Amino acid sequence: MKDPYQVLGVNPNATDDEVKKAYRNLAKKYHPDTYVGNPLADLAAEKMKEINEAYDTITKQRAARNQGGGYSTGRSGYSAGGNAGGDTLYRVRELLSANRVTEAETILSRIPEGQRSAEWYFLMGHVMARKNWLGEARKYFEQACKMDPYNAEYRNTLNNMSSHSSSSTYTTSAKDDDCGFCEICTGMLCANMLCNCCR
Numbered sequence: 001m002k003d004p005y006q007v008l009g010v011n012p013n014a015t016d017d018e019v020k021k022a023y024r025n026l027a028k029k030y031h032p033d034t035y036v037g038n039p040l041a042d043l044a045a046e047k048m049k050e051i052n053e054a055y056d057t058i059t060k061q062r063a064a065r066n067q068g069g070g071y072s073t074g075r076s077g078y079s080a081g082g083n084a085g086g087d088t089l090y091r092v093r094e095l096l097s098a099n100r101v102t103e104a105e106t107i108l109s110r111i112p113e114g115q116r117s118a119e120w121y122f123l124m125g126h127v128m129a130r131k132n133w134l135g136e137a138r139k140y141f142e143q144a145c146k147m148d149p150y151n152a153e154y155r156n157t158l159n160n161m162s163s164h165s166s167s168s169t170y171t172t173s174a175k176d177d178d179c180g181f182c183e184i185c186t187g188m189l190c191a192n193m194l195c196n197c198c199r
Contacts, residue, residue: 004054
């Protein structure tokens with residue numbers, strides 16, 4: 001893969017906000033919706049994939065560096081904007097990774113409605129999915145995407161959930177190798193679909 005900083009056109013010393021701004025600008029420019037019916041649609045899709053991979057790589061590296069290793073969210077944007085603190089939402093991710101769904105839901109439920117960020121809706125979507133409430137999970141994932149439309153992790157989760165009925169799979173992201181709770185979600189959803197098919 002190319003140098004992710006070169007792909008986004010930023011210096012390795014750029015701040016997180018500068019990296020995010022560069023990513024969003026490029027995502028707007030190469031978003032597939034902009035190229036519907038355009039002969040350059042395939043090239044734009046490839047470029048968009050490259051941009052998403054570069055942003056994911058940078059944010060994962062920075063999150064790992066900031067946390068001193070360990071479980072990485074792969075996203076730096078969830079602590080911004082005066083919403084629920086990143087430490088709280090990071091803790092929720094850890095709980096979900098440890099399959100402690102009830103504790104994760106309790107923490108999320110205590111966050112006031114006015115402080116619920118896109119990350120909050122994304123994580124609550126995972127809580128609902130783990131409880132096998134797929135309709136509710138989808139609503140939360142959709143809200144997360146509305147609030148942060150250029151977040152590749154949120155978008156990939158919703159897209160994969162939308163197509164799970166035909167492919168019998170559901171994952172949170174195309175690049176969630178470090179996400180243990182995603183595998184559990186996938187197993188639960190596949191088992192549910194198999195049970196429904198056998199009725």
